Amino acid sequence: MKMIRGFEGLLQVYKNLPAVGGFYVDKFFLNNKSFMTFANYYIPESEEEDEDMEEIYKTWLEYPVFKAIVDNKTEYSPASSSSELLEAVLYYIENDDFLD
Numbered sequence: 001m002k003m004i005r006g007f008e009g010l011l012q013v014y015k016n017l018p019a020v021g022g023f024y025v026d027k028f029f030l031n032n033k034s035f036m037t038f039a040n041y042y043i044p045e046s047e048e049e050d051e052d053m054e055e056i057y058k059t060w061l062e063y064p065v066f067k068a069i070v071d072n073k074t075e076y077s078p079a080s081s082s083s084e085l086l087e088a089v090l091y092y093i094e095n096d097d098f099l100d
Contacts, residue, residue, distance in 0.1 A: 002043040007036055007086050017063040024057035031093050076100040
């Protein structure tokens with residue numbers, strides 16, 4: 001399993017994420033800005049590991065959805081800060097829609 005520390009870490013690796021799959025986070029994860037900024041995000045490296053992680057961690061976003069949120073926001077606002085990208089992710093989670 002790979003662990004990515006914080007939302008900034010996700011932004012550093014998001015272009016290289018697999019085409020399928022999704023992130024896991026600790027069970028006490030809440031979709032709020034403070035937690036998401038500093039949370040640890042886990043990426044399984046095998047199907048077996050994925051199955052084990054489902055029992056321990058909470059699923060978060062699928063990789064393609066995360067990529068689409070970030071790409072959409074930066075398409076409309078190329079100079080978006082990490083805070084603005086995080087707001088776009090929160091908006092998507094709450095509204096199932098993109099924030100332009």
